[in-house]
Amino acid sequence: MDNVKIEEMDWMTYRDLVKTGEKKIIIPVGAIEQHGPHMSLNPDVLIPEYIAKEVAKRTSSVLVAPAISYGYKSQVKSGGGNFFPGTTCVSGSALENYVYDVMHAFVEHGCREIVLLNGHFENSAFIAEAADRLAKHFGGKGIDIKVFMLSYWDFVGEEIIAKIFPEGFTGWAVEHGGILETSIMLCIHPKLVNMDKAVHIEPAVFPPYDVFPPEPSWVPSSGTLSSPVGSTAEKGGIILEECVTKISNIFE
Template sequence: MSNSVLISELAWTEYEKRLAGGRTPVLIPVGALEQHGPHLPLNCDTVIPTAVCVEAAKRIGALVAPPIEYGYKSQPRSGGGNHFPGTTSLDGHTLVLMTRDIIREFARHGVRKIAIVVGHTENLMFTTEACDLAIRDLKAQGITDMKIIHMGYWEFMTEATMHKVFPDGFPSWNLEHAGVMETSVMLHLRNSLVDFDQVPKHAPADFPPYDIHPVEPHRIPASGALSSGQTATAEKGKYMFDEYVESIAAALTKEFAL
């Protein structure tokens, strides 16, 4: 019998056993395949929330679904833009329908506690829509006891940690794309995938408070990073990662009454 928290590694019989009673939460990481500068891999937005989900699941007796590894189109002011090679994106309605279908399938299995853990800012409103549509669909089928917790993992950083990681000031979550936080957490989780010698040294991007369509690539740093990760360390990464896991596990324990 597998002790794994990963649904994909379980036999169906073990999976059915783990779900008996409807109390076992299922955590669904939703990431992206998106450029993260010349120093980080394309799968940062999937690696980090998946790792957070796995460690949180171990603490609270949950299971982790295979991640959704493609996300909504990268936006210039939060991800550098969809024009970079390697960035491979979904239309919004595709992500909505995929996420809605996955939620409905888990409900069919008997799951009644689901957490959507987003790792790519641009996904948030589309996964919100997916949750809303899935709940509406399930209610129409007579399933009224489903509860979905929806989150971006980075929002669980406390002010104390913020000051510790960004002693010279925090640029903003949007400008943190491929910056100190993601570089640090990837150094902690997957050091072999980080080429620290290639970390950009330029100042944070300076965008106007509006978007332009079609996108004008010359307005975006050529590196793809929206701020520098030069002050990133594996120690900072562990500090942030541990806080994400502890805080998210606590939130799920509270909301799911585990």
């Protein structure tokens, strides 16, 4: 299909595509969150949205829903926390209920398989709860549905990591605003990245616990948890191809 975005379809075309339950709908779920001085606030939305569209183009069974742009609260040890202007988050219950309601509507339209494609680590538990609730709700009505929940970074294999980080990978936990996300954004939205503003830092080191209220001094002043220096569009393309290929294989 040339057009895989449901919001760009007229309602009759959309109705005819989903009423039999044969089409899966991918919902990208992200966040508006600072990613350092060198990058826009929306990589967590744009990256899963891009991957979703590419997967839909490669398969005949997938449509793409509008992204859910606001995610669960940024946490200090994975996203830098809520100390930075621009980071705009919702509560876990708000995210769970919102995702649940959107999926519920798609099932009522006729869809029977939904894919939640996550781009923001902190969302995971709450969108999982929404998926579980939805499955139990419709299962109790005798309607068989299935919800897949994916985080795109889980599809980046060790060989790709070794290629991107030949000197060693410090781990996903501190990749917020680092080489992986920045490289992907350089590939898909280069105008939203300014490498002249990239700040080189050593990977953040955190204690083995969290504390509330969160402690701002734990977070580098740049907001990133590792250095984006060394990011390239070529690296981003390698990462994306790995993710799109592996996710497409699930839904062929």
